[in-house]
Amino acid sequence: MTGDGTVLFVGTGLGRTFGEVTAVDDVSCLVVAGDRIAVTGPSGSGKSTLLHLVAGIDRPTSGTATWPRLPGGPLQHPGSVGIVFQQPNLLPDLTALENVQLPLLLAGHTAEAAAEAAAEALRTLELGHLADRLPHELSGGQAHRVAVARAVAGRPELVVADEPTAALDGPTAAHLAAALLATVERVGAALLIATHDETVAARMRTSWSMTHGTLTRITPIGADTC
Ligand SMILES: Nc1ncnc2c1ncn2[C@@H]1O[C@H](COP(=O)(O)OP(=O)(O)OP(=O)(O)O)[C@@H](O)[C@H]1O
Numbered sequence: 001m002t003g004d005g006t007v008l009f010v011g012t013g014l015g016r017t018f019g020e021v022t023a024v025d026d027v028s029c030l031v032v033a034g035d036r037i038a039v040t041g042p043s044g045s046g047k048s049t050l051l052h053l054v055a056g057i058d059r060p061t062s063g064t065a066t067w068p069r070l071p072g073g074p075l076q077h078p079g080s081v082g083i084v085f086q087q088p089n090l091l092p093d094l095t096a097l098e099n100v101q102l103p104l105l106l107a108g109h110t111a112e113a114a115a116e117a118a119a120e121a122l123r124t125l126e127l128g129h130l131a132d133r134l135p136h137e138l139s140g141g142q143a144h145r146v147a148v149a150r151a152v153a154g155r156p157e158l159v160v161a162d163e164p165t166a167a168l169d170g171p172t173a174a175h176l177a178a179a180l181l182a183t184v185e186r187v188g189a190a191l192l193i194a195t196h197d198e199t200v201a202a203r204m205r206t207s208w209s210m211t212h213g214t215l216t217r218i219t220p221i222g223a224d225t226c
Helices: 047-055 096-106 111-124 140-152 170-187
Strands: 007-018 021-032 036-040 062-066 081-084 158-162 190-194 206-211 214-220
Touching: 007 047, 021 047, 021 062, 021 190, 021 214, 036 047, 047 081, 047 158, 047 190, 081 140, 096 111, 096 140, 111 140, 140 158, 140 170, 158 170, 170 190
Parallel strands: 036 190, 036 206, 081 158, 158 190
Antiparallel strands: 007 021, 007 062, 206 214
């Protein structure tokens, strides 16, 4: 499916308000198979809110969000959109393998299939040898890579990552960004990533700039104009 023009997400006039605050304001956007999109903009400009709408874990207060390949939206198709947050959010009493396995079990995979897919995802992230470790026995960078493994283990067509490198130091952030890109490439997923890190943004093909909840520019990376 990668790069074949398959439309994964269509946002039309998306708005999201929280009381008096307008976090996302009349945003129309498209995510296509194989996309590599950096969502940039100042703190509070609505990046996380937009990502949550694209991932289907929040609903717009105006406009429409549709996933042409996922009737009913991602919540009706568990595992179809992989999500990576700023913090790994691993369950502390589960091993790395069990953390990756859990969403697959919840999505209805058999225990055997979930274990196999989870182990493969961990190996892809060079974490096979840490499968039995508990989260507190992992470094920060390793825990983040487990979170990436968890997001891709179900082989989603779309991965949404909300500032996944923000809590990491420079080299660890670079390593995670490289691992995330290599992994989405391997599973053939599109990637939408909110980031303040210019080196991460520069590795994408497209940049969406947000200001005060509005998508102000869509720029092919390396182009002079939008
Ligand atoms: N659950 C919420 N309740 C109230 N206001 C919210 C909520 N979530 C976001 N907001 C507000 O919406 C606006 C956009 O927030 P959002 O987190 O999307 O910005 P952001 O660009 O991701 O910021 P950052 O780069 O700091 O993570 C902000 O003014 C924020 O305070």
